[in-house]
Amino acid sequence: MRGFIAPVIVMGTLILASPAWPQPKASDATDMQALQAAVRADKRGYVASTLALDDAESKKFWPIYDDYQRALEASNRRRSVALVNVAGLGQTIGDLHAKSVLKELVAADDAELRARRTMRERVLKALPASKAIRYLQLEFKIRAAQDYDLATTIPLIRQ
Numbered sequence: 681m682r683g684f685i686a687p688v689i690v691m692g693t694l695i696l697a698s699p700a701w702p703q704p705k706a707s708d709a710t711d712m713q714a715l716q717a718a719v720r721a722d723k724r725g726y727v728a729s730t731l732a733l734d735d736a737e738s739k740k741f742w743p744i745y746d747d748y749q750r751a752l753e754a755s756n757r758r759r760s761v762a763l764v765n766v767a768g769l770g771q772t773i774g775d776l777h778a779k780s781v782l783k784e785l786v787a788a789d790d791a792e793l794r795a796r797r798t799m800r801e802r803v804l805k806a807l808p809a810s811k812a813i814r815y816l817q818l819e820f821k822i823r824a825a826q827d828y829d830l831a832t833t834i835p836l837i838r839q
Contacts, residue, residue, distance in 0.1 A: 716825045723749075723822070730818055731811055740806035741815075744799060751795030756826070759788040763834045773837060781837075 718726040724745070733741055762784040766773055773781070796819075803812045 712821070712825055715821060716829070719822050719825070727815065727818060731815055733807075733811070737807055737811065741803070744802045744806060748795055748799035751799075752792060755788045755792035755795065758791070759785060760830070760834075762788065763830075763837075766837050778837070 715726075727745065731737075731741075762781050766777070766781050800816060803815055806812075807815070
């Protein structure tokens with residue numbers, strides 16, 4: 681019994697004495713939902729209000745933004761078409777077809793990555809670092825929300 685009590689006391693002390701880990705706030709989910717709604721309504725307007733660019737910054741930033749959005753839309757469309765054409769069938773697919781879809785998904789990801797690298801380099805030259813990182817963070821959040829929507833909308837491909 682003595683050998684059992686000491687570890688229990690030590691564990692209890694550690695649990696009570698350890699710093700509390702930050703718990704996700706209920707508002708985090710709401711914030712992401714608000715972000716999704718704002719982006720669906722007017723992504724450009726949402727980005728503009730979040731960054732609060734002055735005229736000189738706007739002149740440099742918006743062409744970069746527009747170029748990136750076009751490239752992003754192309755890779756998103758490519759990815760969606762590949763997935764919907766397979767998952768939408770609701771049938772099993774053979775290895776040859778699966779390899780073709782996989783190749784298309786990888787190509788879409790590669791195109792998006794190249795576009796993001798180009799955009800990042802250009803934004804870092806066009807804006808102060810604090811605004812550049814804020815924009816990059818905003819794009820990452822938007823992408824995460826879009827990826828979640830895609831994951832919940834398109835079912836897994838049947839084997």
